[in-house]
Amino acid sequence: MEKEKTTIFDKIWDFFASVRLTIVVFIALASTSIIGTIVEQRAEPATNIKLLAKFFGDSTAPTVYNIFVKLGFMDMYHSWWFVSLLILFSVNLIICSIERLPKTWRLVKMPLRPLNENVIKTLPVKKEMSIKTSLNTAKDEVLKSLSSYRYHVLAESAEENAVQLYSQKGGYTRLGLYVVHLSIILIFIGAIIGARFGFNGYLNLPEGMSASYAFLRTEPLSQAEQAEREQMLDIMESSQGDVSLTAKNLGITQDILDAKFKKYGIKPLGFTIICNWFNTEYYSQTDMPQEFQSELVIIENDREVLKKVIEVNHPLTYKGITFYQSSYGMVPNAVGTFVLKVRSTTGAEETLNLKFGQSFMIPGTNTRGTIVDFSPALARDPNTGKLITYSENMVNPAVGIEFDSPNAGRFTGWILKRYPETGVLPDGSQIKFLDYWGVEYTGLQVSRDPGVWFIYVASVIMAIGLYVAFFMSHKKLWIILRPETSGEKVSVRITVGGSASKNRLAFEREIERILSKASRTIEGLRPVGRE
Amino acid sequence: MSSSTFFNISAGAYILGMVVYISYIAFRNKNIGIAATSLTIFGFVSQSIAFIIRWVNSYHFWLASRPESTFIESLLRAAPLRNLYESLVFFVWSLILVHLIMEFKYKNRSLGAFVTPVAALALLFIDVSGTAKEIQPLIPALQSNWLLFHVLLSFLGYAAFGVSFGAAVAYIIMVTETKTEKTYIFWSIIVGIFLIVLIAMGIDFLSLTAVERKELIQNYFLKATFRSSSGGIVAVSWVASIAFIFVIWRYGLGLKKILASLSITTNMLEEIEYKGIAIGFPLFTIGGLIMGAIWANSAWGRYWSWDPKETWSLITCFVYALYLHARFVSGWRGKRVAILAITGFITVIFTYLGVNLVLSGLHAYGGT
Ligand code: HEM
Numbered sequence: 001m002e003k004e005k006t007t008i009f010d011k012i013w014d015f016f017a018s019v020r021l022t023i024v025v026f027i028a029l030a031s032t033s034i035i036g037t038i039v040e041q042r043a044e045p046a047t048n049i050k051l052l053a054k055f056f057g058d059s060t061a062p063t064v065y066n067i068f069v070k071l072g073f074m075d076m077y078h079s080w081w082f083v084s085l086l087i088l089f090s091v092n093l094i095i096c097s098i099e100r101l102p103k104t105w106r107l108v109k110m111p112l113r114p115l116n117e118n119v120i121k122t123l124p125v126k127k128e129m130s131i132k133t134s135l136n137t138a139k140d141e142v143l144k145s146l147s148s149y150r151y152h153v154l155a156e157s158a159e160e161n162a163v164q165l166y167s168q169k170g171g172y173t174r175l176g177l178y179v180v181h182l183s184i185i186l187i188f189i190g191a192i193i194g195a196r197f198g199f200n201g202y203l204n205l206p207e208g209m210s211a212s213y214a215f216l217r218t219e220p221l222s223q224a225e226q227a228e229r230e231q232m233l234d235i236m237e238s239s240q241g242d243v244s245l246t247a248k249n250l251g252i253t254q255d256i257l258d259a260k261f262k263k264y265g266i267k268p269l270g271f272t273i274i275c276n277w278f279n280t281e282y283y284s285q286t287d288m289p290q291e292f293q294s295e296l297v298i299i300e301n302d303r304e305v306l307k308k309v310i311e312v313n314h315p316l317t318y319k320g321i322t323f324y325q326s327s328y329g330m331v332p333n334a335v336g337t338f339v340l341k342v343r344s345t346t347g348a349e350e351t352l353n354l355k356f357g358q359s360f361m362i363p364g365t366n367t368r369g370t371i372v373d374f375s376p377a378l379a380r381d382p383n384t385g386k387l388i389t390y391s392e393n394m395v396n397p398a399v400g401i402e403f404d405s406p407n408a409g410r411f412t413g414w415i416l417k418r419y420p421e422t423g424v425l426p427d428g429s430q431i432k433f434l435d436y437w438g439v440e441y442t443g444l445q446v447s448r449d450p451g452v453w454f455i456y457v458a459s460v461i462m463a464i465g466l467y468v469a470f471f472m473s474h475k476k477l478w479i480i481l482r483p484e485t486s487g488e489k490v491s492v493r494i495t496v497g498g499s500a501s502k503n504r505l506a507f508e509r510e511i512e513r514i515l516s517k518a519s520r521t522i523e524g525l526r527p528v529g530r531e
Numbered sequence: 532m533s534s535s536t537f538f539n540i541s542a543g544a545y546i547l548g549m550v551v552y553i554s555y556i557a558f559r560n561k562n563i564g565i566a567a568t569s570l571t572i573f574g575f576v577s578q579s580i581a582f583i584i585r586w587v588n589s590y591h592f593w594l595a596s597r598p599e600s601t602f603i604e605s606l607l608r609a610a611p612l613r614n615l616y617e618s619l620v621f622f623v624w625s626l627i628l629v630h631l632i633m634e635f636k637y638k639n640r641s642l643g644a645f646v647t648p649v650a651a652l653a654l655l656f657i658d659v660s661g662t663a664k665e666i667q668p669l670i671p672a673l674q675s676n677w678l679l680f681h682v683l684l685s686f687l688g689y690a691a692f693g694v695s696f697g698a699a700v701a702y703i704i705m706v707t708e709t710k711t712e713k714t715y716i717f718w719s720i721i722v723g724i725f726l727i728v729l730i731a732m733g734i735d736f737l738s739l740t741a742v743e744r745k746e747l748i749q750n751y752f753l754k755a756t757f758r759s760s761s762g763g764i765v766a767v768s769w770v771a772s773i774a775f776i777f778v779i780w781r782y783g784l785g786l787k788k789i790l791a792s793l794s795i796t797t798n799m800l801e802e803i804e805y806k807g808i809a810i811g812f813p814l815f816t817i818g819g820l821i822m823g824a825i826w827a828n829s830a831w832g833r834y835w836s837w838d839p840k841e842t843w844s845l846i847t848c849f850v851y852a853l854y855l856h857a858r859f860v861s862g863w864r865g866k867r868v869a870i871l872a873i874t875g876f877i878t879v880i881f882t883y884l885g886v887n888l889v890l891s892g893l894h895a896y897g898g899t
Contacts, residue, residue, distance in 0.1 A: 019860040023853060030849040030878075037839035037886070077837045191835070200833065283596045283668040290596060291671050312671035313830050324832040325671075447832040455834060459821045466813035502809070505636070 016091050017099040025089050032085070036076040039068065042217075048074065090188055097181045104178070108171040112476060114157040114164045120478045120497030125508050127496040129515060133522045135483045138492040139163055142479060145518040149510065151477065162482040173472040174501065179465030183458045190454030198449040201267050203323075205275040206331045206441040210299070212241025212272040214446035218265035229264045240302075241272050267446075269321060272299040276307075277435065278328055278442040280394070282418060287395050292325050294442040320448050327443030330376075330392060336438035338371055338399055345428045353437075362429050366406045373400025374436065378414060387414070394440060398422075399433050474501040477511065534588060535664070537581035538620065542654045544574030545627065549647035556644045556789055564640040568631075571643065575627050582624060585611045589666045596668070608674060612682040615887065616664050619657050621682075622883075623650045625690030629810075633694055633803055641793045642803065645697035648729060655732040656884070659739070660752050677826035684818020688811040689879055692851075695807025696876035699869040702800035705790050706866060710780065714866045719783050721873060723776035731756040731768070801865075804872050805858070812851045819844050843882035850875040 006014075015021065040047050045065065052068075053061040072079025120126075131138060142165065143153060151167040158164075201214035213236060221229065232250065239245035247257040261268065276295035283290045291311050298306040298318050308316045315324040338354045344364040352360050359370040377391035378398035390396075398416045408426060415423040415433045423431040477498035484493050494515065500507035551567040590609035594600065600608070611617045630646040657664075700718060707715040731753050738755040752758070756768040823844065828834040835841060854871040857863040 019856060022856055023861065026849050026853040026856070030846045030853075033842050033846050033849075036837060037842045041837065286668065288668045289671060290668060291674075313675045315829070315832065322832055324830070326831060445832045449832075449834075452828060452834065456825070459825070463813075463817045463821065466816055470809050470813045 013095065013099075016095040019096065021088075021092050022096060025085065025092060029085055029089065032076070032082065035073055039073050039076070041077070042075050086188070090185060093181050093184060097178055101178060104174050107474075108174050112154055112166050112168050112478075114155075114159075114166055115478050115497070117162075117480055117495065120480060120495060123478070123497035123499050124504060125477075125496075125498040125500065125511060127508075127511050127515060128494065129519070130484065130491050130493045131519050131522055132489060132491045134490060135163065135481060135492055137522060138481050138494065138518070139165070141518040141521050142481065142494070142514075145514045145521070148517070149514050151514075159480075162480055164478060164480050166476070166478040168474065168476040170472055170474045170501075173468050174474050176465050176468030176470075176472065180462055180469055183462035183465055186458035186461065187455055190451040190458055192451070193454055194449040194451030198447065198451060199267055200445075200447040200449075201265075202326070203273075203444045203446050204327075204329070204441045205273070205444060206334065207275055207277050207336075207438050209441075210237070210272050210274040212236060212269050214267045214269060214444075216265035216267055218263070221264065225264070228260075229266070232260065232264070233266070236266075236268070241268065241270070243268050269446075270319065271305075273297070273323065274299060275442050277437060278440045279435075280328070282395075292328060292442075294325055294444070296323060320450065322447055322449075324445040324447070325442065326445040329441055329443065330394070331439055331441050334439040336436045338374075339434040339437050340399075341432040341434055343430045343432075351434075362425075362431075365427065365429065367408075367425070367427070367429075368404045369401045369431070370404070371399060372402045372412065373414075374398070375400075375414075376436075378416060394436065397433070397436050399436070401431070471503075473503050473507070475499070475507050475510075534581045534584035537577045537584065541574040541578035541581060544570050544577065545623070545647060545650050545654060548574060548643070549651050552640070552643035552647050556641055556793065559793065567643055568634065568640060571627060571631065571647070575624070575631065578620075578624050578627070582611060582620075585617075585666070589613075592666050593669075607676055607679055608669060610679050610683075612679060612686070613669055613673060614667060615660070616657060618682060618686060619653050622686050622689055622693075623653050625687050626650050626653075626693045629687075629690045629694045629807070630697075633806070637799055637803065639795060639799065641790070641795050642694075642697055642701065645701050646694055648725070649693050649697060652725070652729050652732070655729065655736055656752065659732050659735040659754075672830050675826050675829060677822050677829060681818055681822035681826055684814050684822065688815030688818060689883065691807045691811030691814065692876050692879050693807075695804045695811065695872050698800045698803035698807065699872035699876075701790060701795065702797055702804060703866060703869045703873070704783070704787050705795070705797050705800065707787070710784065714870070715783065716780065717870065719780040720776055722783075723772070723779045726779075727772045727775055728753075801869075804869060808851055808854055808872060808875070812848075812855065815844075815851070816848060820848060839886045840882065843878065843886050847875065847878040847882050850878050 039051065048068075049061050049065050052064050056064050068074060072081065076082055146153060146165070146167060151169055153165050153167045156163060156165045199214075199216060201216045203211055203214045205211055213233065232246075235249050236243075236246045239249055243257065244254055247254045250257065252260075260266075274297040276297060278292075278294045280289050281291040281293070282288060293309050293311050295307065295309045296316055297304055298316075306316070306318055310316045310323060310325050312325045315322045317323075335356070338352075338356070340352045340354065340360070341349065342352060342360065342362055343349045344362055346364050348363040350363055354360060354371055356371055356374065359368055361368055375387075375389040375398045376393060377389055377395040379388060379390050379396065380386070381388045396416060396418055398414045400412060400414050402410065402412045403425070404410050405427075413422075413425075415431055417433045417435070420430075420432055423433060425431070475498060477496060480493075480495040482493045482495070484491050496511055496515065498507060498511060548567055548570040551563060551570055555563040555567050586606075586609055589611055590605055593605050593609045597605070597608075612621055626646065627650060630643065633642060634640060700722065703714055703718045704722075707718065709715065735753065735755045755764075757765060759765050759768070823841065824834040827836070827841075850871065854868055854875060857871060858868045
């Protein structure tokens with residue numbers, strides 16, 4: 001009677017506990033996710049209008065675009081309905097698991113009972129054999145063999161003239177699925193923690209410059225707003241990144257400053273970061289980059305607290321904020337410094353920092369060099385044989401130096417950074433072009449994600465859960481030992497029946513091994529026993 | 532001999548193996564079956580040798596530019612799983628491996644007729660897609676151990692899904708009775724499209740001279756037929772395809788008869804279909820999704836950014852999770868789950884190739 005009354009609560013519960021809902025949610029998530037992989041997310045409107053024009057024609061594309069924007073397709077994975085689907089997914093997962101857990105728990109805990117021999121013979125896995133020995137020896141050896149395979153016999157029952165042994169192992173593996181489900185929820189929690197308490201920004205930092213903030217994504221800013229932002233950043237730098245000092249210097253309260261930070265997508269770091277240099281290493285003789293590197297220094301309270309060369313896949317973390325090498329580029333209109341290392345034939349060495357047009361003497365000689373030219377990417381045109389600059393980026397930087405020597409007279413030469421042999425002068429002294437410093441910026445991805453450890457732990461839990469759920473199984477077996485006499489000979493008939501929640505073949509093989517181990521020992525015993 | 536010689540030998544053996552497997556199904560002669568298996572094993576050994584040689588070469592290649600690397604680091608960076616070409620080759624290798632294991636475990640050869648065409652498809656695709664085959668330097672983002680394990684496990688997972696797909700197709704063919712059944716139409720279209728793509732790539736392959744093939748830098752996929760510059764050829768291709776699907780639909784029941792006369796049972800096919808997924812799903816979830824996310828986090832500081840490749844991996848995962856739930860919780864059986872297994876592999880193909888060919892993404896696996 002009690003059961004027939006279904007309250008609203010029961011109905012809602014049943015709705016969320018149903019696996020049919022799971023299936024619907026899976027289909028819904030899978031099919032809607034496709035949209036976001038076709039329409040470029042968070043892109044400039046023009047990009048997607050162009051894409052839509054291919055399907056709907058030029059004239060209707062803008063209308064379709066506007067409808068898509070209203071439906072949230074342009075930032076789909078953050079739209080209200082997609083997030084709702086994810087919430088539905090989690091609620092379903094939690095309630096469904098809670099609903100089923102007690103049943104599974106009972107399966108795990110259920111004690112094994114002896115079975116009738118006829119039933120045992122109908123089990124999915126069966127095996128029969130006969131062995132010449134006494135009942136007691138057979139029982140002892142089978143027990144030993146079982147326990148060496150970690151089957152601990154829970155109980156045995158003596159029947160008319162026979163013994164039944166039964167055992168199970170791996171009952172807990174039935175919980176693997178629940179572990180998988182739990183880990184999915186943990187991943188969601190980790191993602192929420194990250195979204196709530198973390199941030200994801202970027203910073204383009206020229207060589208030799210410092211910053212105490214990172215940028216977040218914002219709506220496009222007007223010109224006046226941009227100007228205000230520039231001014232704020234300048235004051236922030238002169239206040240050495242100190243937020244309360246910045247507010248004071250700007251003559252506003254900290255609350256207002258925070259609001260402005262938010263609007264302009266400025267994220268104060270709480271310390272200062274400097275890019276000492278950025279460098280690209282290439283695979284020899286090619287323009288394929290092998291490694292991008294930046295040397296970063298963290299300054300806190302006017303002290304250098306950390307210095308590290310970061311590479312792609314090897315970021316720097318300080319106070320929970322991580323700096324990833326993500327891009328690079330040229331600073332517009334920058335004037336850099338040429339860093340040269342000059343070595344004379346006598347071995348005297350000197351490192352020089354020079355501006356364009358400046359001169360230097362090669363130590364121990366009367367040869368004077370003057371920097372007269374620069375190319376970020378020098379090459380010889382294969383057709384004309386002329387020297388050309390083939391890229392705006394510093395792919396193959398070269399410095400043009402005019403030499404003036406009392407013996408050799410005046411001559412001009414190109415020294416390439418990636419090919420040090422170009423810097424050997426006729427008299428044997430060498431000039432190494434170390435860097436044209438101060439013209440490149442390093443593009444850093446700056447982020448803090450306190451949820452990421454949660455995600456890692458959840459991933460490990462998921463991997464373990466998946467392993468248990470798919471590669472381990474709950475195995476039960478029953479063995480009947482029945483003595484048989486035919487004339488003089490005494491033997492024992494062993495009948496095994498078993499079932500496994502998965503991987504029946506492996507279970508079959510295990511049973512075979514258990515039996516053959518027991519029978520081998522018994523055969524080994526026999527001669528000793530007879531004599 | 533060089534790595535590519537061994538590889539070409541293995542490709543030849545697999546394609547010949549496919550033909551022999553199919554004739555085995557048609558003539559049911561035991562010796563033909565043995566020949567098919569032997570050819571496949573021969574190809575597999577040859578490909579394994581090619582794989583090792585390539586690994587050694589690329590080890591020296593890496594060491595040449597980074598002499599200071601340790602042995603282990605160089606070995607990991609040199610693992611030939613680094614671009615579209617190498618991953619396709621590895622996919623073929625894993626597929627054949629999983630297939631051979633299943634063949635020996637279930638003592639049945641017929642499945643080869645359904646799995647080797649998948650390998651042939653991948654091999655032909657390698658040749659017409661214009662992916663660079665030389666050992667290439669690794670760009671910085673790809674220099675990560677996580678990436679290596681990610682690729683390794685994903686492709687083993689894909690291979691297991693591929694075998695499951697073969698079994699599901701065979702299963703569906705065996706259980707459909709009449710030509711008006713929806714499932715019958717479904718399988719004739721799927722098998723039709725599959726064979727059409729195979730044939731179209733064969734035509735691509737033949738229409739290219741050996742020299743052109745060698746210097747192919749642009750994607751030539753279906754350029755000789757559906758994507759031809761001549762409108763007439765395109766039209767003919769479509770008409771021929773529709774006719775081809777019709778023929779399969781019309782005479783498909785014959786295929787069923789052949790299968791039924793072999794020692795294949797629907798139970799066994801269902802089991803292989805499930806086994807493939809039971810192996811593929813955990814491998815793909817751990818290797819594909821989790822390790823991919825860890826790699827993304829170490830390279831870009833974001834473990835999940837909904838880029839198309841990631842999203843399609845997730846979709847794949849959803850489809851297979853759907854399969855498992857439908858089968859084990861809702862008790863679906865037979866055709867319905869087989870259709871899910873087929874859909875799953877279609878999403879695998881899209882995740883793997885479609886995203887690169889059709890959509891763009893952050894990932895470096897774009898060979899087009
Ligand atoms: C809406 C969310 C989900 C719900 C409500 C749900 C529910 C369930 C339930 C009730 C079972 C059966 C447990 C039993 O044996 O009694 C199950 C099995 C399973 N679930 Fe989920 N699940 C969800 C999401 C997922 C996801 C996202 C995954 C994959 C990552 C997953 C993986 C599995 C697997 C692998 C099984 C086992 C199937 C088998 O027996 O082989 N589940 N799920």
